[in-house]
Amino acid sequence: MNPITVILFIVGYFALLMLISHFTSKEATNDSFFIGGHKSPWYLVAFGMIGASLSGVTFISVPGWVGVSEFSYMQMVMGYFVGYTVIALVLMPLYYRLNLTSIYTYLEDRFGYYSYKTGAGFFLLSRTIGAAFRLFLVAQVLQYLVFDQWEVPFFVTVMITILLIWLYTFKGGIKTIVWTDSLQTLFMLIAVGVSIYFIASDMNLGLAELITEVEKSEYSRIFFFDDWNDRKHFVKQFFSGVFLAIVMTGLDQDMMQKNLSCANIKDGQKNMFSFSIVLIFVNFIFLALGALLFVYANKNGIEIPTKTDNLFPEIATQHLNTAAGIFFILGLVAAAYSSADSALTALTTSVCVDFLDIQNKEEILKVKLRKKVHIIMSILLFVVILLFDIINNESVISSLFKAAGYTYGPLLGLYAFGLSLKRKVRDNLVPIICLASPVICYCINLYSKEILNGYQFGFEVLILNGALTFLGLLTISFPNQKKNS
Numbered sequence: 001m002n003p004i005t006v007i008l009f010i011v012g013y014f015a016l017l018m019l020i021s022h023f024t025s026k027e028a029t030n031d032s033f034f035i036g037g038h039k040s041p042w043y044l045v046a047f048g049m050i051g052a053s054l055s056g057v058t059f060i061s062v063p064g065w066v067g068v069s070e071f072s073y074m075q076m077v078m079g080y081f082v083g084y085t086v087i088a089l090v091l092m093p094l095y096y097r098l099n100l101t102s103i104y105t106y107l108e109d110r111f112g113y114y115s116y117k118t119g120a121g122f123f124l125l126s127r128t129i130g131a132a133f134r135l136f137l138v139a140q141v142l143q144y145l146v147f148d149q150w151e152v153p154f155f156v157t158v159m160i161t162i163l164l165i166w167l168y169t170f171k172g173g174i175k176t177i178v179w180t181d182s183l184q185t186l187f188m189l190i191a192v193g194v195s196i197y198f199i200a201s202d203m204n205l206g207l208a209e210l211i212t213e214v215e216k217s218e219y220s221r222i223f224f225f226d227d228w229n230d231r232k233h234f235v236k237q238f239f240s241g242v243f244l245a246i247v248m249t250g251l252d253q254d255m256m257q258k259n260l261s262c263a264n265i266k267d268g269q270k271n272m273f274s275f276s277i278v279l280i281f282v283n284f285i286f287l288a289l290g291a292l293l294f295v296y297a298n299k300n301g302i303e304i305p306t307k308t309d310n311l312f313p314e315i316a317t318q319h320l321n322t323a324a325g326i327f328f329i330l331g332l333v334a335a336a337y338s339s340a341d342s343a344l345t346a347l348t349t350s351v352c353v354d355f356l357d358i359q360n361k362e363e364i365l366k367v368k369l370r371k372k373v374h375i376i377m378s379i380l381l382f383v384v385i386l387l388f389d390i391i392n393n394e395s396v397i398s399s400l401f402k403a404a405g406y407t408y409g410p411l412l413g414l415y416a417f418g419l420s421l422k423r424k425v426r427d428n429l430v431p432i433i434c435l436a437s438p439v440i441c442y443c444i445n446l447y448s449k450e451i452l453n454g455y456q457f458g459f460e461v462l463i464l465n466g467a468l469t470f471l472g473l474l475t476i477s478f479p480n481q482k483k484n485s
Contacts, residue, residue, distance in 0.1 A: 002322075003146040009326050010142075010333060013187070014164055017180050021168035024176040040178045040261035042268065046275040048181030049258060050282055051188050051338030053249070053275075059188060059335035060137070062283065064308035066290030071222040072232040076459065077283045079241020084276035086242075087250035088269045090419065095256065096265040102353040103256050110418040112427030118434050119414055120354035123253055124347060126407035131343035132384035135161055138336035139385065141313065145329065158385050165341045166378045170371065174261050174349075177342045181258075184338035189282070191331020192289055195316055198324040199292050203299065210292075219291040231458035240459035247408040247462065251415055254339075254346035344381065348374045409441060409465020410434035417470050423477040433472035441465040 054062075065073055095103055104123065108116035135158070143157045169176055200210045214220055224232040231237075249255040262268040293311050297304055302319060305311055316328035351373050352358040358366055414434070417425075441464050445457045457464070 003149050005322070006146050006326065006329055009330060013330055013333065014168075016183065017164075017168045020179050020183065021176045024179050039263060040175070040258070042262050042271040043274070044178050044182050045258050045262060046271040046278070047185055048178055048338070049255065049271070049275050050279055051181055051185030051335060052255065052258070052342050053279060054188065054282070054286075054335055054339075058286070059191075059332055060309050060312055062286040063290030063293055063312045064310070066219045066287055067294050067304065067308045067311070069232055070219050071287050071291075072224055072237060073287060074222045074284060075224070075232075075234050075237035076241035076244070077280055079238040079243075080245040081276050081280060083242040083245025084249065084272055086246055088272040091246075091250040091256075091415075092259060092268050092272065093265055094419075095260060096268065100260065101359070102350055103251070103253055103260075104350070104354055107414060107418070111414070111425050111430060114427045115414065115425070115430040116354070118431045119411055120350055122407040122410055122434065124350055127252075127254055127343050127347055128380060128384060131340045131347070132381050132388065134336050134343075135340050135381065136385045136388045138333055141329070141332060145317070154389055155386060158382055158389075162378050162382045162385075165337065165344055166374070169341050169345055170374050174257055174342075174345055177345055178258060178261060181338045181342060184334035187334035188331045188338070191327045191334070192285060194327040195312075195320075195324060195331075196285075196289055196292060198320045199289075199296050199315075202320065203296060213295060214288050214291045217291050217295050219294055229454050229456055231456055236458050236460050239463065243412060243463050243466065244459060247412045247466075251408065251411045252346075253350050254343050257346050257349060258342065340381075344374070344377055347377045351377065406438035406441060406461075406465055409462055410437055410469045412462065412466030413437065413469025413473060416466060417473045417477075421474075421477070422480050423474075424480050425473050426476045426478075429476045430473070433476065434469060437468040437472055438465055440468055 062073065094106065098106060098109070100106060102120065104116055104120040107119045139154070139158050139161050142161070143152075143154050147154075147157045168180060196210075200206075203213075205213055223234055224230060224237075225234050227233065228235075259268045259271060262271055289312075293315055294304070296302070296315060296319075297311065300319070302315065305314060313328065313332075317325040348370065352370050356369060356373070358369055361369060410433075414430075417423075441461060444451070444464065445461050448455050448457050
């Protein structure tokens with residue numbers, strides 16, 4: 001593809017984002033930056049959350065997974081729906097009732113100071129790594145397709161990537177994010193639709209034939225009940241989906257900050273239920289695209305890359321027409337930015353509220369402090385992305401990204417304990433429990449074949465992590481002596 005054509009489309013795309021930012025950031029305040037003044041339309045929040053949930057990693061990886069896992073991912077997506085129901089009926093009423101800006105302030109009310117800082121700290125660690133990794137991927141694609149041909153250094157590409165996010169979020173915050181995420185979700189879905197259209201057109205398939213082609217392919221199996229030790233087993237994937245949804249949405253400041261920007265709990269619940277239903281269909285479309293990519297590659301003698309994540313980019317940019325390549329790039333950028341921009345806002349919120357106590361500062365200092373933190377978090381993401389590039393080892397980077405997933409386990413254990421039991425804990429010991437649990441969990445996962453008779457953990461390692469945290473908290477707990485009045 002012509003790099004000038006690619007860059008012109010990207011510039012036009014970001015010009016549209018800047019225009020949205022201009023209108024949504026008028027009369028912006030700290031309140032609108034953090035929670036949108038509780039005026040976000042629930043349907044926009046729901047639609048925008050689709051892009052934020054999927055991200056650039058999913059945009060590339062889910063179609064690639066089809067080659068090794070078929071449609072088994074749908075088992076996890078079914079679990080997501082149950083998890084989102086728990087969020088809507090259990091967690092969201094709690095957050096709205098307490099009128100939270102940062103959801104981790106609940107931990108201070110329930111357990112104490114150290115528990116609160118521990119929960120917020122795990123979020124910061126996980127989201128920093130996750131957001132940096134997503135931006136690293138999109139920066140690599142842009143470097144390969146555009147900036148390498150202009151001999152632009154990678155760190156300049158990264159700087160531009162971060163600067164663009166900062167420019168359209170620094171003033172409006174979550175108020176802007178709600179609108180830009182909706183636009184980015186739209187671009188991402190259009191990119192998938194266009195890719196399916198061009199592949200089907202190249203194979204001379206109409207809609208009915210397209211559905212038949214996917215259905216009869218060797219990749220369309222959804223349910224797996226055969227081997228309990230298999231990572232694809234239905235029970236493992238379904239319950240992993242339940243708990244992944246709870247922790248990565250319900251216990252994640254990034255995702256819940258959008259929900260808390262709705263006018264009231266009813267709007268927030270409408271957003272969550274509608275989002276969870278639409279997400280099922282969107283994930284199915286991604287998997288159908290994956291099946292088509294493999295069928296297309298086999299019929300056209302295209303060698304399947306060793307890393308199947310590369311199949312979608314390769315076919316879209318090298319084997320289909322220019323329009324397909326352009327829409328692929330825009331879809332990838334939209335998917336990556338729809339998760340990264342909200343992550344930057346959420347990280348800024350967490351640092352300001354959870355660690356700098358911004359709500360108790362003088363009014364004149366609040367905006368200055370928030371803007372400084374926003375710049376610092378942008379610089380931090382820049383540094384972490386460059387560290388990923390320096391490591392430049394796919395297995396190490398993948399391990400770091402997976403390690404970030406372990407940070408949700410302690411949050412799951414903390415909230416499960418707080419909501420299900422009335423016992424108090426020795427607050428100063430909570431950080432030790434929350435640090436020890438992921439380490440123990442990692443060791444069990446590493447040697448599971450030897451100690452568990454061949455059992456292999458999949459995503460359900462999160463459940464083990466949360467359970468270990470829960471048990472650890474139980475050992476340092478004592479009865480709540482406060483009598484109900």
